[in-house]
Amino acid sequence: MEDTVYKPRKVGEEVVKCPVCGADARLELYIHNAPIPGPVLIMTMRCPRCGYKFRDVSFIEEGGRPLRIRIRVEEPDDLNTIVFRGPRASIRVPELGIEITPGPAHQGDITTVDGILALVHDHVEPLCSSLEDPEGCRGFLRRVESFLKGVVAEPITVEIVDPEGISTVYRSKKRNYVVEPLEEPFTQPR
Numbered sequence: 001m002e003d004t005v006y007k008p009r010k011v012g013e014e015v016v017k018c019p020v021c022g023a024d025a026r027l028e029l030y031i032h033n034a035p036i037p038g039p040v041l042i043m044t045m046r047c048p049r050c051g052y053k054f055r056d057v058s059f060i061e062e063g064g065r066p067l068r069i070r071i072r073v074e075e076p077d078d079l080n081t082i083v084f085r086g087p088r089a090s091i092r093v094p095e096l097g098i099e100i101t102p103g104p105a106h107q108g109d110i111t112t113v114d115g116i117l118a119l120v121h122d123h124v125e126p127l128c129s130s131l132e133d134p135e136g137c138r139g140f141l142r143r144v145e146s147f148l149k150g151v152v153a154e155p156i157t158v159e160i161v162d163p164e165g166i167s168t169v170y171r172s173k174k175r176n177y178v179v180e181p182l183e184e185p186f187t188q189p190r
Contacts, residue, residue: 009030009031010028010030011031012028013026013027014027015027016045018047018049020050020052021047021049021050023047023049025045025047026045026046027044028044028045030042030044040060041058042055043055043056065165065181066161066164067162067165067180068160068161068181068182069083069159069162069178070180071158071159071169071176072155072177073113073147073152073155076150076151079147080112080113081158081176081177082110082170083111083112083116083169084109084110084167084168085110085160086108086166086167087102087106088102088163088164089108089161089162089163090102090160090161091159091161092158093116095154096143096156097140100116114147114148116158117148118148121148124137124140124144125141128141161182163182
């Protein structure tokens with residue numbers, strides 16, 4: 001495959017006012033044919049006067065029908081499963097009581113199952129001491145930490161629910177996941 005396929009292609013530019021200081025700044029538009037998740041529009045701006053920077057990435061094509069991906073984690077190597085989560089996709093781990101919903105500025109991410117659990121750990125840990133049941137919170141963290149250490153004492157399922165249908169799994173050693181269309185009407189959690 002040709003290298004140019006993966007290089008962003010400039011498709012436009014214009015002069016706009018900086019939202020911070022009002023100076024003229026150049027807004028540039030690029031299309032990047034990314035292997036994950038496909039063509040994206042990249043907008044960049046930097047103000048020469050105050051240094052304000054703006055970057056935004058948006059998807060050019062939608063994936064189609066809403067889908068659900070279920071990743072089964074039964075052994076340590078399953079934690080290395082690579083996932084692309086679309087910007088509107090939620091993550092659930094029912095066995096651990098985890099639900100992650102995207103905020104309005106979420107642009108999607110590429111991570112591993114291990115990375116998802118590390119994110120949960122990093123967000124929950126500072127909250128434990130301020131909760132009514134700090135010991136219950138610490139118990140939850142110990143369960144998550146065991147996975148982060150590569151110990152899979154209990155199987156879990158990581159579920160990605162994507163209303164845009166662009167989330168996907170990249171896995172080469174074994175197929176430990178199922179992709180299925182969402183049959184029931186999808187409503188984004190609030």
